[in-house]
Amino acid sequence: MAAAASEFEPWLTDKLKSLKTDEGVFGSYISGILESEESTDEKKDALEGILSEIVERDISIHVNEIIDKWESCKPKEEAAKPAADVDAQLVKLLESQAPATTTRREYTDEEKKIREAILSQYSQLSDNEEDEVNDVVTENHDLVKNTNAADVAAAARERREHARLEAQRKKEKDKEDREKQKQLKEEKKEKRKTQKGERKR
Structure with a gap:
């Protein structure tokens, strides 16, 4: 300005x-x-x-x-660059990156059971943490409003x-x-x- x-x-x-x-x-x-x-x-x-x-x-x-x-x-x-330029740059960028190779691992029955037990334990923990966060948010509902712009x-x-x-x-x-x-x-x-x-x- x-x-x-x-x-x-x-x-x-x-x-x-x-x-x-x-x-x-x-x-x-x-x-x-x-x-x-x-x-x-x-x-x-x-x-x-x-x-x-x-x-x-x-x-x-x-x-x-x-x-x-x-x-x-x-x-x-500044005038926006034409979309064609952006698309061309994106294509070059994607081509330059080596394709990621993923191999799928086969789990034994015992490993699958252990895995499921761990996942179920974490999902319960996440649910409890969410409840705690919600409790904290409701307790602190009287936080000060940001009035800088006003x-x-x-x-x-x-x-x-x-x-x-x-x-x-x-x-x-x-x-x-x-x-x-x-x-x-x-x-x-x-x-x-x-x-x-x-x-x-």
């Missing part, structure tokens, strides 16, 4: 700059979504949610562009949520700043009008 990141991240930075947004906050969030194990549809939904905070129109075009670029930057998995997924979700909240805060701050600038502009305009009016008198 390092090759994908080295090619994709500069492109994404330029893309976000062209959309006039903070590539530091939104870039890491978008990369996190793309690197997740979610389906492409889920990734598209998440990206649409982010981009709706950045741009007002052509959101699906931008989303598709990001997904396409990500897919093109991902290293291509913990990792929860941590990834938490990181994405944190990045989303950061992006939302940044967007709100930018909006406030734009409103303040607009208000200052309006006030300056009004001030100029009143000054012009006073000069005319």
